[in-house]
Amino acid sequence: MKTKNKDFYRCPFDNSKLLLVDEEIKGSDVVQGKLVSENNNEYTINNGIPDFTWPKELSELDEHERKIYEELAKEYDKFASIPFNTFKSNEYDVRENIAERLNINENSKVLEIGCGDGRGAEHIAKRLGSSGEFYLQELSPSFMRNAIKRLAKYEDKIDLNFSIASAMHLSFPDNYFDAAHHFGGLSTFSDVERCLKEMVRVVRPGGKIVVGDESMGLWLRETEFGKIMMNSNPLLKYEIPFSDLPKEVRNVKVEWIMMGAYFVLEFEVGEGEPVANYHVPIPSKRGGNHWIRYYGNLEGVKDETKELAHKAIQKNGKSMHDWLDELVKQAALKELED
Numbered sequence: 001m002k003t004k005n006k007d008f009y010r011c012p013f014d015n016s017k018l019l020l021v022d023e024e025i026k027g028s029d030v031v032q033g034k035l036v037s038e039n040n041n042e043y044t045i046n047n048g049i050p051d052f053t054w055p056k057e058l059s060e061l062d063e064h065e066r067k068i069y070e071e072l073a074k075e076y077d078k079f080a081s082i083p084f085n086t087f088k089s090n091e092y093d094v095r096e097n098i099a100e101r102l103n104i105n106e107n108s109k110v111l112e113i114g115c116g117d118g119r120g121a122e123h124i125a126k127r128l129g130s131s132g133e134f135y136l137q138e139l140s141p142s143f144m145r146n147a148i149k150r151l152a153k154y155e156d157k158i159d160l161n162f163s164i165a166s167a168m169h170l171s172f173p174d175n176y177f178d179a180a181h182h183f184g185g186l187s188t189f190s191d192v193e194r195c196l197k198e199m200v201r202v203v204r205p206g207g208k209i210v211v212g213d214e215s216m217g218l219w220l221r222e223t224e225f226g227k228i229m230m231n232s233n234p235l236l237k238y239e240i241p242f243s244d245l246p247k248e249v250r251n252v253k254v255e256w257i258m259m260g261a262y263f264v265l266e267f268e269v270g271e272g273e274p275v276a277n278y279h280v281p282i283p284s285k286r287g288g289n290h291w292i293r294y295y296g297n298l299e300g301v302k303d304e305t306k307e308l309a310h311k312a313i314q315k316n317g318k319s320m321h322d323w324l325d326e327l328v329k330q331a332a333l334k335e336l337e338d
């Protein structure tokens with residue numbers, strides 16, 4: 001961990017600030033030490049890498065994934081190209097296309113979570129300049145070590161920062177990054193809704209998020225192609241997590257890539273939920289506007305009264321809303337006068 005980051009990271013439990021203690025510093029790096037939160041949660045720094053894994057005891061699913069990836073790390077090269085070869089896709093082109101969607105420039109601050117051995121991160125690193133910042137996060141320490149090795153050639157060119165953490169509990173301050181990315185692990189994360197919420201939290205309004213993973217196109221699932229591929233890799237049965245997206249997302253776009261077996265979902269980060277122009281008048285018989293129709297209901301009337309009301313507005317040419325609003329207001333004011 002760089003010494004400049006001693007006040008940067010946040011507690012993945014409650015986002016509170018952390019205090020660096022028992023530190024051993026070499027040059028501009030904290031090589032050993034601990035970051036302690038206001039609630040006394042401790043995160044160790046070993047060989048320069050802070051470990052923000054939270055909860056300390058991971059859910060069964062996340063622990064299972066961590067073990068799998070710890071074992072896979074030494075021979076990942078054997079497997080990594082299989083999806084690209086199977087789906088007749090060029091890995092370099094796919095990753096370039098994904099990196100392009102992040103809209104980053106040489107000054108951008110970028111986060112990649114679950115970065116694996118850094119093979120996708122290279123496509124981001126090469127877009128950044130000396131004033132850009134790149135934070136890479138990973139759950140498996142062995143994969144993280146591989147990413148550090150792979151990205152060593154960028155060490156002197158850009159500001160690279162590595163940390164161990166779970167995608168569901170990020171250790172970064174709110175609104176810090178211009179862009180955030182993840183590819184390939186989403187379907188196995190224990191809580192995708194929480195992960196996406198965390199990504200949105202740490203990206204500034206107007207920033208970009210791009211995620212992608214397996215998800216056989218729904219229209220392909222009953223084809224021979226779909227059946228053969230989902231039999232080999234059941235993760236392809238995963239469905240794009242639209243309903244897990246937080247309300248802050250804007251301009252959501254999705255594309256199925258790699259012959260329709262993978263998806264890329266991209267969106268911008270907004271503030272709060274969208275707010276429409278609820279007061280646009282609706283020039284129909286019923287009248288009113290969106291707001292009035294949702295919030296303006298008082299109570300129902302009898303069938304006979306309803307029929308008469310419709311006849312009355314036929315005659316007076318007013319919308320039901322205008323007529324009722326006028327009548328009820330007058331009657332209520334009169335009532336209140338007495």
Ligand SMILES: C[S@@+](CC[C@H](N)C(=O)[O-])C[C@H]1O[C@@H](n2cnc3c(N)ncnc32)[C@H](O)[C@@H]1O
Nearest residue numbers: 065069114115116120139140166167183184185
């Ligand atoms: C299929 S690999 C993809 C790696 C990389 N993103 C890529 O595109 O090559 C999935 C990665 O997600 C990581 N991972 C799994 N569960 C995680 C979690 N809960 N938090 C962060 N990373 C996780 C794994 O350790 C693994 O490196």
